[in-house]
Amino acid sequence: TISEDDIEDVLWELQLELLEGDVALEVAEKITESVKKELVGKKVKRSTDIDKYTRNALKNAILEILKTDSNVEDLLKIKKKPFVILFVGVNGTGKTTTIAKLAKYFMEKGLVPVIAAADTFRAGAIEQITKHGEKLGVKVIKHKKGSDPAAVAYDAVNHAKSKNKDVVLIDTAGRMQTNMNLMEEMAKIKRVVNPDFIIFVGDALTGNDAVEQAKMFDEKIGIDGVILTKADADTRGGAAISISYVIGKPILFLGIGQNYDDLIEFKPEWVVKQLFT
Amino acid sequence: MAIGGTMLGKLGEKLRKSIKKLAKMPIVDEKVVKEVIKDLQRALIQADVNVKLVFKLSKSIEKRALKEEPPKGITPKEHVIKIVYEELTKLLGKKSYKLKIDKKPYKILFVGLQGSGKTTTVAKLAHYLRLKGYNSAVVCTDTWRTAAYDQLKQLTEEINVPMYGDPNEDNPIRLAKEGLNKFKNYDVILFDTAGRHKNEKELLDEMEMLSKEINPDEIILVIDGTIGQQAKSQAKAFSERVKIGSIIVTKLDGSAKGGGALSAVSEVGAPIKFIGTGEKIDDLEEFDPARFMSRLLGM
Ligand SMILES: Nc1nc2c(ncn2[C@@H]2O[C@H](COP(=O)(O)OP(=O)(O)OP(=O)(O)O)[C@@H](O)[C@H]2O)c(=O)[nH]1
Ligand SMILES: Nc1nc2c(ncn2[C@@H]2O[C@H](COP(=O)(O)OP(=O)(O)OP(=O)(O)O)[C@@H](O)[C@H]2O)c(=O)[nH]1
Ligand SMILES: [K+]
Ligand SMILES: [Mg+2]
Ligand SMILES: [Mg+2]
Numbered sequence: 001t002i003s004e005d006d007i008e009d010v011l012w013e014l015q016l017e018l019l020e021g022d023v024a025l026e027v028a029e030k031i032t033e034s035v036k037k038e039l040v041g042k043k044v045k046r047s048t049d050i051d052k053y054t055r056n057a058l059k060n061a062i063l064e065i066l067k068t069d070s071n072v073e074d075l076l077k078i079k080k081k082p083f084v085i086l087f088v089g090v091n092g093t094g095k096t097t098t099i100a101k102l103a104k105y106f107m108e109k110g111l112v113p114v115i116a117a118a119d120t121f122r123a124g125a126i127e128q129i130t131k132h133g134e135k136l137g138v139k140v141i142k143h144k145k146g147s148d149p150a151a152v153a154y155d156a157v158n159h160a161k162s163k164n165k166d167v168v169l170i171d172t173a174g175r176m177q178t179n180m181n182l183m184e185e186m187a188k189i190k191r192v193v194n195p196d197f198i199i200f201v202g203d204a205l206t207g208n209d210a211v212e213q214a215k216m217f218d219e220k221i222g223i224d225g226v227i228l229t230k231a232d233a234d235t236r237g238g239a240a241i242s243i244s245y246v247i248g249k250p251i252l253f254l255g256i257g258q259n260y261d262d263l264i265e266f267k268p269e270w271v272v273k274q275l276f277t
Numbered sequence: 278m279a280i281g282g283t284m285l286g287k288l289g290e291k292l293r294k295s296i297k298k299l300a301k302m303p304i305v306d307e308k309v310v311k312e313v314i315k316d317l318q319r320a321l322i323q324a325d326v327n328v329k330l331v332f333k334l335s336k337s338i339e340k341r342a343l344k345e346e347p348p349k350g351i352t353p354k355e356h357v358i359k360i361v362y363e364e365l366t367k368l369l370g371k372k373s374y375k376l377k378i379d380k381k382p383y384k385i386l387f388v389g390l391q392g393s394g395k396t397t398t399v400a401k402l403a404h405y406l407r408l409k410g411y412n413s414a415v416v417c418t419d420t421w422r423t424a425a426y427d428q429l430k431q432l433t434e435e436i437n438v439p440m441y442g443d444p445n446e447d448n449p450i451r452l453a454k455e456g457l458n459k460f461k462n463y464d465v466i467l468f469d470t471a472g473r474h475k476n477e478k479e480l481l482d483e484m485e486m487l488s489k490e491i492n493p494d495e496i497i498l499v500i501d502g503t504i505g506q507q508a509k510s511q512a513k514a515f516s517e518r519v520k521i522g523s524i525i526v527t528k529l530d531g532s533a534k535g536g537g538a539l540s541a542v543s544e545v546g547a548p549i550k551f552i553g554t555g556e557k558i559d560d561l562e563e564f565d566p567a568r569f570m571s572r573l574l575g576m
Contacts (some may be wrong), residue, residue, distance in 0.1 A: 207505020
């Protein structure tokens with residue numbers, strides 16, 4: 001039988017590896033705690049390499065957290081027309097770039113997207129998404145800078161309805177999850193367009209704050225799926241674990257660069273590989 | 278120096294409790310010190326300070342707490358807090374480092390990861406300097422990010438600061454050269470650059486060439502306050518290519534504690550001079566080490 005003493009050291013080591021891989025502290029502690037509970041008292045063959053055994057148990061626990069029943073293909077299937085997707089997240093994570101990548105993703109499936117330039121706040125935001133639209137050949141619905149973002153989103157949905165387009169991608173201004181006015185503004189956009197899917201765009205370089213961000217956006221707005229960007233910046237993937245652990249929503253894609261094709265489907269194994277090699 | 282009462286009031290809940298135990302001790306008890314250290318480690322890791330740095334810090338704090346006699350009139354509790362404060366101060370500096378404009382034109386180059394807040398901070402700092410009476414101008418050398426030019430143009434128009442850039446030019450070196458020439462009579466020239474990270478070798482090459490061309494008086498590394506453990510290695514990759522003179526930490530208006538910036542400070546040995554506390558032009562504050570420390574320890 002495995003005793004607490006047998007696995008204490010290796011669990012501590014594993015916990016450090018999780019922390020160094022950007023798994024949030026409270027999540028790293030809970031995961032190692034659950035592995036400890038699972039293993040202590042378990043009967044194993046005398047020849048078992050306990051360290052390796054524990055390590056594997058932890059890997060499995062992580063895969064279990066990241067596992068989902070449905071794949072990206074199904075989640076983003078156009079169940080109605082237009083299929084409205086709202087993008088949310090804190091400042092500078094890569095929402096606008098990711099929308100351009102997803103527009104291309106849908107076009108490659110033979111679908112016609114339209115983009116709503118509903119970041120009416122940040123300097124250059126409308127120009128940024130407009131230029132992406134021009135490059136990709138996607139219509140961008142926009143109003144003046146400073147105008148009501150909900151109205152832009154609403155217009156884009158109406159445009160899609162009248163032009164029989166398949167997908168509406170709504171770009172929104174980045175906002176801190178602690179800013180209640182801006183979170184309320186986001187809730188209003190949601191009320192007005194009633195999106196079919198809400199994607200939280202997170203930065204893979206985020207540390208412990210990933211937990212707070214995911215929690216608050218899920219609580220105040222609701223999250224259906226997650227995309228993690230900048231995974232090409234030598235990240236260990238801990239943010240994926242933190243976010244999945246606290247909100248239990250599927251991670252759809254990883255952003256792996258600044259070009260339109262730099263978007264790959266998320267695989268739980270990627271995290272384990274990044275963390276432990 | 279704000280030790281004892283004031284510092285204690287700002288420490289994290291758990292840390293505060295374990296320090297309270299110390300308060301009841303006539304002498305510094307090893308077991309209790311270890312407990313305090315453990316809570317300190319958790320607070321700092323939760324604040325995104327580099328894990329290895331946390332252990333290095335806590336080791337020297339523990340050693341000192343157990344070895345050094347508390348000076349007369351200071352309780353064991355106050356003594357440990359004082360040591361924590363001193364060890365963190367060794368990294369952050371005692372007082373805030375000011376931005377000194379000591380020649381003309383004073384050339385500042387902004388570098389950092391994608392989306393960290395460079396462009397916004399360039400405009401904020403230009404505005405700040407203007408209020409201090411310096412004539413500043415801004416150059417956009419970002420030829421990568423879509424509409425980088427429009428963003429900086431709108432930001433600088435709002436504050437009436439001249440800006441040079443050319444959305445049709447794809448060579449950042451040429452843009453830097455032209456900007457230098459155009460603004461040579463200004464007090465300060467601020468250069469915005471594209472975002473890049475440690476695995477993008479060509480972009481790091483580009484940054485190095487830009488730095489050679491501009492020959493800046495100060496290079497500012499802009500760090501996203503929400504960054505985690507990657508802060509250290511990313512900062513290292515930048516400082517291996519150019520000499521980082523100071524750091525600005527952005528997005529501290531959220532709930533992140535900014536420990537990534539501390540890791541960067543310890544890695545590149547440059548001080549934090551400002552923090553960003555919002556998206557608006559005047560959401561820029563001079564760095565205050567004592568306040569930052571309280572934030573790290575979890576108020
Ligand atoms: N290396 C890398 N850079 C990325 C990735 N995704 C986005 N970026 C870059 O990150 C920066 C910010 O991207 P944006 O799309 O403007 O981010 P945003 O979330 O829309 O920003 P705000 O609207 O200001 O909140 C840009 O320089 C992008 O090119 C990625 O997967 N990898
Ligand atoms: N809340 C908050 N947002 C900030 C702060 N500083 C910058 N931002 C926002 O962060 C996002 C990214 O800022 P940018 O200035 O575009 O970042 P950048 O480093 O120039 O990005 P790239 O050029 O794409 O690498 C924008 O939405 C800014 O408004 C800050 O201190 N607080
Ligand atoms: K970020
Ligand atoms: Mg955007
Ligand atoms: Mg920029």
